[in-house]
């Protein structure tokens with residue numbers, strides 16, 4: 001259903017007939033780590049995330065997986081080689 005408070009008219013899975021069912025009954029503002037992310041939007045309560053209601057939770061355990069401005073370092077092929085297979089290959 002569409003949000004009618006923080007981001008009026010925006011489809012949101014947390015908005016129900018009873019209103020917002022997210023913790024605190026509304027989205028939370030973005031955190032410092034969100035600076036530069038394309039998903040930050042202005043709302044009735046200031047800057048919020050357009051895809052997740054609790055930005056601080058998204059950053060609590062490391063990098064936010066929805067972030068557009070920061071990405072995990074992708075390991076190179078060399079780093080991904082299984083040491084066991086590599087030793088067998090070298091022995092064979």
Ligand code: SF4
Nearest residue numbers: 034037049055064066
């Ligand atoms: S996607 Fe992640 S980094 Fe971007 S605004 Fe939302 S919580 Fe912040």
